[in-house]
Amino acid sequence: xxxxxxxxxxxxxxxxxxxxxxxxxxxxxxxxxxxxxxxxxxxxxxxxxxxxxxxxxxxxxxxxxxxxxxxxxxxxxxxxxxxxxxxxxxxxxxxxxxxxxxxxxxxxxxxxxxxxxxxxxxxxxxxxxxxxxxxxxxxxxxxxxxxxxxxxxxxxxxxxxxxxxxxxxxxxxxxxxxxxxxxxxxxxxxxxxxxxxxxxxxxxxxxxxxxxxxxxxxxxxxxxxxxxxxxxxxxxxxxxxxxxxxxxxxxxxxxxxxxxxxxxxxxxxxxxxxxxxxxxxxxxxxxxxxxxxxxxxxxxxxxxxxxxxxxxxxxxxxxxxxxxxxxxxxxxxxxxxxxxxxxxxxxxxxxxxxxxxxxxxxxxxxxxxxxxxxxxxxxxxxxxxxxxxxxxxxxxxxxxxxxxxxxxxxxxxxxxxxxxxxxxxxxxxxxxxxxxxxxxxxxxxxxxxxxxxxxxxxxxxxxxxxxxxxxxxxxxxxxxxxxxxxxxxxxxxxxxxxxxxxx
Amino acid sequence: xxxxxxxxxxxxxxxxxxxxxxxxxxxxxxxxxxxxxxxxxxxxxxxxxxxxxxxxxxxxxxxxxxxxxxxxxxxxxxxxxxxxxxxxxxxxxxxxxxxxxxxxxxxxxxxxxxxxxxxxxxxxxxxxxxxxxxxxxxxxxxxxxxxxxxxxxxxxxxx
Numbered sequence: 001x002x003x004x005x006x007x008x009x010x011x012x013x014x015x016x017x018x019x020x021x022x023x024x025x026x027x028x029x030x031x032x033x034x035x036x037x038x039x040x041x042x043x044x045x046x047x048x049x050x051x052x053x054x055x056x057x058x059x060x061x062x063x064x065x066x067x068x069x070x071x072x073x074x075x076x077x078x079x080x081x082x083x084x085x086x087x088x089x090x091x092x093x094x095x096x097x098x099x100x101x102x103x104x105x106x107x108x109x110x111x112x113x114x115x116x117x118x119x120x121x122x123x124x125x126x127x128x129x130x131x132x133x134x135x136x137x138x139x140x141x142x143x144x145x146x147x148x149x150x151x152x153x154x155x156x157x158x159x160x161x162x163x164x165x166x167x168x169x170x171x172x173x174x175x176x177x178x179x180x181x182x183x184x185x186x187x188x189x190x191x192x193x194x195x196x197x198x199x200x201x202x203x204x205x206x207x208x209x210x211x212x213x214x215x216x217x218x219x220x221x222x223x224x225x226x227x228x229x230x231x232x233x234x235x236x237x238x239x240x241x242x243x244x245x246x247x248x249x250x251x252x253x254x255x256x257x258x259x260x261x262x263x264x265x266x267x268x269x270x271x272x273x274x275x276x277x278x279x280x281x282x283x284x285x286x287x288x289x290x291x292x293x294x295x296x297x298x299x300x301x302x303x304x305x306x307x308x309x310x311x312x313x314x315x316x317x318x319x320x321x322x323x324x325x326x327x328x329x330x331x332x333x334x335x336x337x338x339x340x341x342x343x344x345x346x347x348x349x350x351x352x353x354x355x356x357x358x359x360x361x362x363x364x365x366x367x368x369x370x371x372x373x374x375x376x377x378x379x380x381x382x383x384x385x386x387x388x389x390x391x392x393x394x395x396x397x398x399x400x401x402x403x404x405x406x407x408x409x410x411x412x413x414x415x416x417x418x419x420x421x422x423x424x425x426x427x428x429x430x431x432x433x434x435x436x437x438x439x440x441x442x443x444x445x446x447x448x449x450x451x452x453x454x455x456x457x458x459x460x461x462x463x464x465x466x467x468x469x470x471x472x473x474x475x476x477x478x479x480x481x482x483x484x485x486x487x488x489x490x491x492x493x494x495x496x497x498x499x500x501x502x503x
Numbered sequence: 504x505x506x507x508x509x510x511x512x513x514x515x516x517x518x519x520x521x522x523x524x525x526x527x528x529x530x531x532x533x534x535x536x537x538x539x540x541x542x543x544x545x546x547x548x549x550x551x552x553x554x555x556x557x558x559x560x561x562x563x564x565x566x567x568x569x570x571x572x573x574x575x576x577x578x579x580x581x582x583x584x585x586x587x588x589x590x591x592x593x594x595x596x597x598x599x600x601x602x603x604x605x606x607x608x609x610x611x612x613x614x615x616x617x618x619x620x621x622x623x624x625x626x627x628x629x630x631x632x633x634x635x636x637x638x639x640x641x642x643x644x645x646x647x648x649x650x651x652x653x654x655x656x657x658x659x660x661x662x
Binding site for chain 1 (some may be wrong): 506508511515519520522523526529530532535537538539541543545546547549550553554556557588589590591592593594595597599600603608612613615616617619620622624625629630632633637638639641645648649650651652653
C-alpha cells in the first residue's frame with residue numbers, strides 16, 4: 001500500500017503530468033500522419049527522454065505509443081490510408097463505414113475500443129507480471145537462453161512474409177550485434193579497424209534508421225496521399241455503448257488475443273490487429289457483412305491492437321526481451337534510467353512499477369477526450385503537406401542520433417540502416433525481426449556462451465532442467481511451425497481445387 | 504530497389520560465409536573451448552543456409568498466399584522512373600556528417616530541409632520558408648531545452 005501511495009505521488013509530479021500531456025498530443029499527431037508509425041514516434045522520442053526523470057521518460061513512451069496506435073485509425077477511416085501499420089487490417093472496413101455516412105461510428109469505435117483495449121491490457125500486465133516475476137527468480141542462463149531464442153523465433157513466426165526471409169533478417173540482426181567488443185571474451189569482432197565500431201552498434205541509431213529514415217526514403221518514391229475533404233462530425237461516442245453491449249464477445253476475444261500476441265516477443269500491435277480481424281470474421285454470425293462497413297471487426301481489432309501494447313511490456317520488464325518494436329526501444333530507455341529489466345524490478349522498485357501501471361491507465365483515459373479533439377481537428381492536421389513533414393523528420397533523425405552519443409558516427413549509422421531497412425522492406429524481409437536480432441543479440445550470446453562454459457560444452461544440460469526443457473520444446477515447435485502451415489495450406493488448396501472441379 | 508530473390512539470397516550467402524570464416528579466425532580464449540568465435544560461426548552458417556534456401560526459391564513456396572496479392576497496388580504506381588530519389592535522404596545524412604562541423608547546424612539543416620522538400624515535390628514558396636524555420640525550431644528545442652551540443656559553424660544561432 002505504501003508503494004502504491006508512493007506511485008501516486010510519483011505520477012502526480014508536475015513534470016510527469018506535463019510529459020504525459022505533451023507526448024499524448026505528439027503521439028496523436030504523428031500517428032495520424034500516414035507513413036509515420038508508432039514505433040517511429042517512439043524512436044524519435046528517445047533523445048528527449050535523456051533529459052527527463054525516469055518516470056517521466058517511461059510515461060512519454062507509454063502515452064505516445066498508445067495515442068499513435070489509436071490515431072492511426074483516423075486517416076484509415078477517412079482516406080483509406082492507414083496512419084500506422086497497426087490500423088492496416090481494418091482500414092477497408094472503416095472506410096466502407098465512412099462511405100455509408102457513418103464516419104462517426106467508425107472513428108468512435110476506434111477510439112472507445114482502443115481505450116478499453118488499453119485498460120484491459122494494462123490489467124493483464126498488473127496481474128501477469130508479478131506472478132511471472134516470482135517464477136523468473138529461479139531462472140538460470142539456460143532458461144534465459146531459451147527464452148531469448150524463443151523470442152527470436154516468435155518474431156519470425158508472426159512476420160507476414162516468408163519465414164525463411166524472416167529468419168534471415170533475424171540472423172542479420174544477430175550478426176550486427178556481434179560487431180564490437182561487447183562479447184563474453186571481450187575480443188573486438190568485425191570492427192574493420194574503425195574505432196567507432198569498437199563499442200558495437202547502438203540499437204537506437206539502428207532503430208531510427210530502420211523505422212524513420214527508410215520511411216522518408218519511401219515517401220520519396222510513393223505518390224502523395226490525397227487531401228482530406230472537410231466534414232462536420234456528429235457525436236462521436238453516441239452509439240458506442242450500444243456497440244459495446246452488442247459485440248461484447250468479440251471485444252473480449254480481441255482483448256485476449258491482443259494480450260497474448262503482445263506478450264509474444266517481437267509480435268506487436270499490427271500483428272494483433274490482423275489476427276483479431278481475421279478471427280472476428282471467422283467467428284462472426286454474419287461474416288458476409290465484413291468488408292461492407294460492419295463495425296464488428298473494428299470492435300475486435302481496435303481493442304486488440306491497443307491491448308497488445310500494454311502486455312508487450314510483460315516480457316520487456318521481466319526479462320529484457322522486447323514484446324514488440326516499441327518496447328525494444330523502451331528497454332534501452334529503461335536501462336538508461338537505471339530501471340534495469342529483471343524480476344527484481346518488481347520487488348525492489350515496486351513503486352516505480354505501480355507508477356507505470358497508473359500511467360498506462362491514465363493515458364488510456366485521457367485518450368478519449370484528446371482523441372475526440374483530434375478527430376475534429378483531423379482535417380487540418382492531415383492537410384500538412386508531406387513535403388513539409390518528411391524533411392523535418394529527417395532533420396530530427398540526424399539530431400536525435402547525434403544526441404544519443406554526441407558523435408557524428410551515429411548519424412552515419414542512421415543513414416546506413418535507413419538504406420538497409422528500405423531495401424529489406426522492398427524485398428519482403430521483415431525489419432522487425434532484424435531489430436529484434438540487434439536488440440537481443442548480446443543477451444542471446446552471453447547466455448549461450450555462459451551456459452556452454454557451465455556445462456563444459458555439453459548440450460544435454462540445456463534440456464535437463466524442467467523449465468528449460470519446456471522452453472526448448474516450445475522453441476522447436478516454433479521452428480517447425482512454418483512447415484506445418486505450409487502443409488496445411490497445400491492441403492487446403494488441394495481441397496479447394498477439388499471443390500472447383502466438382503462444383 | 505526491388506531485387507530478385509536470387510540476388511538477395513546470394514548476398515546473404517556471401518555475407519554469412521564471410522562472417523563464418525572471419526569469425527572462426529578470431530583468437531580463442533586460452534583454456535576454454537567456446538570463445539568469441541562460436542557465435543559468429545553459428546550465425547554465419549545459418550545465414551548461408553537461409554541465403555541458399557531463398558536463392559533457390561525454396562522459401563517462396565512457404566510464403567503465405569495473401570502476401571503475394573499485396574504488391575500490385577503499391578508496386579505499380581510508386582515505381583516511377585524517379586527511383587534513385589530514394590537515395591536523397593541517406594545522401595543528405597552523409598552530407599550532415601561531412602559538413603555539420605564546418606558549416607554549423609543551422610546552415611547544414613537548412614540545406615537538408617530545402618533539398619528534401621524539393622525532392623518531395625514542394626514548390627520553392629514552401630521549401631524556402633521551411634528551410635529557414637525548421638532548423639531554427641529544431642535548434643531551439645535540442646540546443647536550448649535538451650542541451651545537445653550542436654555545432655555552431657559559420658552561422659551561430661541568436662540564442
